[in-house]
Amino acid sequence: MKLTRRKFLGGAAAVAASSMTLFNFNLLTNSPSASAADQPSEAIKTFRNVCPRNCYDTCGMITYVEDGVLKKVEGDPKHGYTNGKLCLKGYSYPRRVYSPDRIKYPMKQSPRGSGNWTRISWDEAMDTIAKKILDLKKRYGSTLPICLDKYSGNFGIVHYGIEGTMSSIGYTTRAVGTPCWPAGIDAQTYDFGTLYSNDPEDMVNAKYIILWGQNAAWTAIHSLPFINEARERGAKLVVIDPILTSTASKADLYIQINPSTDGALALGMARYIIDNNWVDWEYARANSLGFDEWVEYVKKSITLDWASEKTGVPKDIIMEIAREYATAKPASMWVGYGMQRHTNGGQNVRIIDALGVMTGNVGKSGGGVNYGHLETWGFNYNAMVNAPPKGSKGFIGPDGKEGDRAINMNNFAHDVSAQSDPPVKMLWLACRNPGAQDPDTNAIEKMFSSMEFVVTVDSFFNKTVEMSDIVLPATTHFEDWDVMASYWHYWVGINQRAIDPLYECKSDVEIAIELSEKMNALEPGSCTFPTSGTPEEWLAKEFNPGIHQMLGINDYKELIDGPRKAKMPPASWSDGNFRTPSKKIEIHSELAEKNGLPALPIWVDEMKTPEKYPIRFMTPHPQYALHSQFQNLDWMMTTNPEPKVEIHPNLAAKYGITEGTMVKIYNDLGSITVKAHLTRTTSTNVIVAYEAWYKNSNFNVNYTLKAIPSDMGKQATGNDGLAFHDNFVMIEKA
Amino acid sequence: MSKQLGFLHNSEKCVGCRGCEIACKNEYQIEATPQWRKVFQLHEDDFSLPTRMFFSMACNHCAHPECLRVCPVKAYTKREDGIVIHDPNRCIGCRLCTMACPYDRPQINPAKKKVEKCNLCYQRIDQGEKPACVTACIPGALELVEINDSLDQKTGILKTLPGLPSPKITSPSIRFIGPKQGKQIRRD
Known part of the structure; x- marks a missing residue:
């Protein structure tokens, strides 16, 4: 049942950085007046890449390379969801690759926070890091004083080599969790057994679409053509959001709801649907547990007046959208991640789930309560899996098992500081910028300053790098082999090495290999990370028969011809095989109850606005x-x-x-x-x-x-x- | 001139994503400052309800281009298909064109001290492709069109938008479909 958004590992291995021409933007200019970019030239080679960012769209890209220089990027026309187009961020990649601000070499900062950076060799960097790890291990009897914080900077599968780096030196302290979307994931886990959304391309079949706290124009723009096609076929678009976003500005109906009261609106709609008997009793009763119990709750406890008062949405509007949503058949809802970032956020998603179930919109093409999915992520995570060195001492968890020590990624500053047996003394950060992204930045700064040693792998001198002792220069995805799946669409694409790694940049797996060589030279047997394999070989090890079958391929190399869409039905849950303990939709969830939450999708009050800070x-x-x-x-x-x-x-x-x-x-x-x-x-x-x-x-x-x-x-x-x-x-x- | 190519921008579809703006930069690797194409947000108070509405504009390849008229070194030419081409090899960076254009679209490149602007991806057009900005537009808000009477006679086709200079000055080869607003339930 544990879904742990499998911590991904990184990169490709072993090829040393090539000759170090100092690239600058002049090299890149494509003459505007003559012989321009599109003249087919034998000198221009194209490669397939996939944008690895933490984004719904995970775009297929075509990269144009001339004489080893990336000249421009385009969308991959063979990708059926992103359809040959990129977003503004995607089109800006050449500026990222060749930015003069990129971190080019391993560097050390002394003292930390001073801005006094000096270039060091990879050998010196690895020697310093390896000696610190071995020193901490000697002083504390384990590698638990070393803490990893890695998350979503690059979601390429080979990037799970970052976790593998830590596993290979022993048991360590790990930031666990996800800041993005966990409340909604749990809501759908309690209700359906996991999160599993319809194919977004299937939204064309919807007759009514509610975007619930979702700003596709900024965060999933490739979904817009599918939404627009549904609208051209007559679907109405409703956007519910406290902010009149660019997406909301295009809606047929925009509802500026009181923040954190989405569940109250859904309950008001449910009440009106029950009162008018627009309930799909047959679907709900056949496929769920506890449905009638919840209907009784709604009838007893919910009124339209209350829902209107709570949400700030007039009664007649609640009635209008309730009627339209319940009778459109099929009607699609897309639950955004913003609306679950509240103290009652997961509960609000559970209520919206129930609204989808009661109207029979779950398991239907053109329907769904769509949040995200991980159906296409069944890779080997080979780079992540390394046994600890012999004799490693771990943390004894509540279950009595020895292993890593998990701390909360979402309260990182506090949890790092709170460890005493042993304390955390060293941080390793990769694909993560807590200096910018974590709550309570002052606490983060204080915690970082209490560390003995901080290593960050990154491409730019951001806030977290500013608080580090050593920074290691990361490759961009154009410089690595990798494979990327999406948590929204159903496509999977390969990412080729389009250009050689720039300067002295290395991928996370290459860094792990360097570290392993150094640690074993200093203390044989102290690191289990393999020290061989080309970047492409590391990629190849991520594939398995299940992935091949899902994508209809026999070999990963077939993906070089184009991304593949997973062979799955367009509507999630259309087989009715839910993944809850009871195999049905659990409107009444004993698991939720066991975890101290309401068993039913009932209203839970939003956080009260403090008087001092209104x-x-x-x-x-x-x-x-x-x-x-x-x-x-x-x-x-x-x-x-x-x-x-x-x-x-x-x-x-x-x-x-x-x-x-x-x-x-x-x-x-x-x-x-x-x-x-x-x-x-x-x-x-x-x-x-x-x-x-x-x-x-x-x-x-x-x-x-x-x-x-x-x-x-x-x-x-x-x-x-x-x-x-x-x-x-x-x-x-x- | 046998025809006049131009742009049709649909503010009903445009979400202001700026994909066109950066796709243009990606195609030609334009430096940071000159913005051949730029997305503008319409003033929210110009509408009955507050809103985020946009239009996207590059060189308008005007029927009567002021840039071409004022250029002292004949850096500008107008093709048979109406595309106004700027040749940086002739340009002396005098900036007369940047002052003459009512739309501020020829822009100085401070590094090269010369003017640059959109040439409507004529190389792509000559190969039967669409301009990079049009290709990149995800909601299909930006189109390459022939500007002619039959287009102008279609319902909903506008020659200008609120806040833009009068089209009488240069007869710009751009047409608009205006924004449309839905219903809003607001808390103010």
Whole structure:
């Protein structure tokens, strides 16, 4: 039942970085006036790549390379979901690969935080790191003082070699969980057994679409053509979101709901559906447990007046969408990750799930309560699997088993500091930037400064690198072999090495190999990571007969001809084989109850707004960035040069704030200062700033964010999620 | 001139994703500052309801291009299909064109001290392909069209949008489909 979003490992191995021409943008310019990019040239080679970022779309890419230089990127026309197009971030990749800001060599900073970086050799870097690991192991009798924090910077399967690096030196402390989506994952785990969404291309068959806290225009833009096709066939698009997003601006109906009250709206709709007998009793009773019990609860406890009061949505609108959603057949719902980032977020998703079940929209083409899936991720995770060296001492868990020591990724600063037996002394960070992305940035800074030693693998001198002793230069995905699956669409694509690794960059697996060689030279048997294999050989080891069969291939090399779509029915759960303990949809979930949650999808109150801090500060995903990636690139800095906070004019007027005023946003934890943009796309008690890392800027939305857990996440991901959007502040003119 | 190629931009479909803007940069690896194509957000108060609405604009390959008229070194030419080409080899960076264009689309490249602009991917067009921006547009909001009377007679085709200079100045080869608003349930 444990789904642990299998921690992925990285990269390809062994090929040493090639000759070190200093690339710059001039090399790249494709002459605009003559002989331009599209002249077919024998000198131009194309390669298949897949964008490995933490994004719904996981785009197929074609990379154009001339004389070893990446000249441009395009979408892969053989990819049936991304359809030959990239987003603005995808098109900016050449600027990322050849950015003069890229970390080019291993470097050390002394002292940490000083900005005094000096270039060192790989040998010196590995020698320093290996000696520190062995020293800690000697002092504490285990490698548990070493803590890994790795997450979603690159979701390529071979990148799980990062976890493999740690496994191969012994038992270590691990940041476990996911900040993104765990409450919703658990909600769907309790209800259906796991998260498993319809093929997004199947949305064309919907007659009614509700995007629930989902801003596809910014975060999953390749889904828009499918939504638009459904609309051309007559479907109505409803967007429910506290923020009038670019997606919401296109909707037939936009509903500005009170944040964190989505479950109340769904319950109001359920009440009206029951009252009008639009319930698909046959489907619900045949496929679920506890349905009638929940219907009784709705009849007894829910009124439209209450739902309207709670959500701020007029009764007639609740009635309208309830009728339309229940009678459209099929009707599709897409539950965004933003709406579950609340203290009652998982519970709200469970209620929306129940709404889908009661109307018979689960298991139907054109329907579904769609959240995400991991059906196409069944790789070997070969690079992740390494036995600990003989004699390794681990942490004895509550189950009595010896192993790694898990700490909460979503309360990382606190949990690292709280360890005493043994304490955490060294951090290894890869595919992760807690300095930018974790809650309570002040606490993160304090925790980092208490460490003996910090190693970060990255491409840019971001906030986490600034707090490190040694930084190791990471390859981009154009410099590695890898394979990528999506948690939204059903396609899987291969990622070829299109260009040689630049400068002295290495992939995570190559780094693990270097470390293994050094550790075993210093202390034979101290590291089990294999020291051979080409990058392509490491990739090949990730495939198995199950993946071959799912993709209809006999060999991974067939993916070089184009990405493949998994052979799965367009509608999830269409076979009715749910993966709960009872094999039915569990409207009444004993597992939820056992975990201290309500058994039924009943209303749980949202977090109360504190009196002292009456303004909600929402920090959703940006348009120009993926978390702390992309916004720092020069093209992005030109088109979006500075961060802004969106404030409703009525709220701004109260504090004497006008367009362009610098605003201090603060609470007990900390503060940030940012320029105001007045807009009625937000409401009068919600301010909005989009998280991102701007070049030469200390802008970071997380200084005021407390590490408040969301209600769910433990069951499937090991730890509860983070209530990112229950962030309350006060504002004033700076 | 046998015909006039141009752009049709549909603000009803455009979500302001800026894919076109960066796809243009990717195609030609344009440096950071000149923005051959740019996405503009329409002022939210211009609509009955607040909204995020956009249009995308590059060189408009005008029927009466001011850039071409003012250029002292004949760096500009107009092709038979109406595309206005700028030749950086002739350009002396005097910036007269950047001042003359009502749309601010010829832009100086500060590194090269010369002007650059969209040439409507004429090399791609000559090979039967669409411009990079049009190819990249995911919602299908940007199209390559022939500007002619039959297009202008279609319902909903606009010659300008609020806030843009009068099309009478240069007869720009761009047409618009205006934004459409749905219903909104608001809390203010």
